Amino acid sequence: MDNNFLLSVVIPVFNEQDNVKPFIDALTLAIKKYNYEIIFVDDGSKDKTAAKVKQYAGKNNRIKLIGFYRNFGHQMALSAGYEASLGDAVITIDADLQDPPEIIPQMIEKWQNGIKVVYAKRKERRGESYFKLLTASVFYQLINMLSDTPIPMDVGDFRLLDRTVVDYLKNLKETPSFFRGLVSWPGFPTDYIYFSRKKRLTGKTHYGFFKMINFALDGIMSFSVKPLRLSTYFGFLSGLTGFLGILYKIVERLLHPDQFTVGWTGLFTAIMFLGGIQLITIGIIGEYIGKIYQEIQNRPRYLIKEKVNFS
Ligand code: UDP
Ligand code: MG
Numbered sequence: 032m033d034n035n036f037l038l039s040v041v042i043p044v045f046n047e048q049d050n051v052k053p054f055i056d057a058l059t060l061a062i063k064k065y066n067y068e069i070i071f072v073d074d075g076s077k078d079k080t081a082a083k084v085k086q087y088a089g090k091n092n093r094i095k096l097i098g099f100y101r102n103f104g105h106q107m108a109l110s111a112g113y114e115a116s117l118g119d120a121v122i123t124i125d126a127d128l129q130d131p132p133e134i135i136p137q138m139i140e141k142w143q144n145g146i147k148v149v150y151a152k153r154k155e156r157r158g159e160s161y162f163k164l165l166t167a168s169v170f171y172q173l174i175n176m177l178s179d180t181p182i183p184m185d186v187g188d189f190r191l192l193d194r195t196v197v198d199y200l201k202n203l204k205e206t207p208s209f210f211r212g213l214v215s216w217p218g219f220p221t222d223y224i225y226f227s228r229k230k231r232l233t234g235k236t237h238y239g240f241f242k243m244i245n246f247a248l249d250g251i252m253s254f255s256v257k258p259l260r261l262s263t264y265f266g267f268l269s270g271l272t273g274f275l276g277i278l279y280k281i282v283e284r285l286l287h288p289d290q291f292t293v294g295w296t297g298l299f300t301a302i303m304f305l306g307g308i309q310l311i312t313i314g315i316i317g318e319y320i321g322k323i324y325q326e327i328q329n330r331p332r333y334l335i336k337e338k339v340n341f342s
Contacts, residue, residue: 036065037068038123039118040070041122042054045102045124048079051080052083054126061132068093069095070112071097095115095340097337098336098338099334102263109207113197118194125187125189130151134151138211142193151223154226159230170243171185173247177255181248186299205253208249219295262319273305
């Protein structure tokens with residue numbers, strides 16, 4: 032196969048100053064035989080990440096930088112990268128070397144055989160805490176249970192997309208809060224390359240417990256309205272429980288009028304139970320209303336402070 036195409040590599044970076052050099056070394060080695068552009072999207076780093084990238088951009092004009100004013104989040108950084116990319120194939124990859132650039136040629140080979148979405152799939156995840164593995168597994172199971180779009184297991188944001196797919200993403204009117212789902216939704220020809228996920232080179236993960244939970248909720252809410260249906264079921268369930276409770280009390284009164292107890296424990300439990308269900312339901316509805324509100328506000332998804340090596 033000839034290498035007469037443009038490859039874009041998009042890398043969201045947030046406080047990764049010590050990873051920039053080793054990452055660029057590994058990446059440029061892996062893709063040197065291709066005609067490439069490397070687009071770093073600096074998601075409002077507070078350290079020297081942007082300065083480091085600029086240093087390399089000064090030496091190699093195929094290394095480009097988009098800098099945000101502040102941290103807009105990983106998915107927004109990906110979004111800006113897709114917008115700016117010109118490649119026939121676009122690869123997104125993390126900067127911490129957890130995603131090995133060495134497998135890029137294999138991904139490109141698949142793409143050259145007509146696959147439009149090539150995911151890098153994690154075979155094993157060494158060096159990640161049990162907690163991270165557990166939360167990740169709960170996340171994938173929950174999202175696939177609730178979502179109408181299948182979300183591939185153990186697949187992160189390390190993937191190759193054909194230009195057609197990138198154009199589809201760019202034309203979406205919605206705020207892309209969960210690219211994994213958006214990419215899988217249309218059912219493009221898809222394949223996988225397997226790799227073992229290593230430890231982060233330096234620094235700490237930016238996805239702590241609460242961020243993971245929020246990310247999971249974003250994913251679920253943008254791909255399913257099943258939680259709303261679920262709250263209807265909750266309503267039926269608690270209504271039925273209450274009704275059975277009343278029947279039971281009437282029967283008890285009729286059969287054993289002398290033993291009829293007038294307690295408040297039952298009452299208290301019922302109120303707590305129903306109160307809980309009501310709050311959950313209001314919360315679920317609120318989540319969707321919040322999403323609608325954000326969409327109609329139609330604010331820019333991110334603001335670009337600077338661009339380097341874009342002609
Ligand atoms: N990242 C980002 N903005 C953020 C958080 C993370 O651009 O708000 C980048 C980060 O620099 C890295 C990639 O997204 O290149 C993945 O983040 P991380 O390694 O923290 O996630 P994990 O691999 O632990 O899931
Ligand atoms: Mg990482």
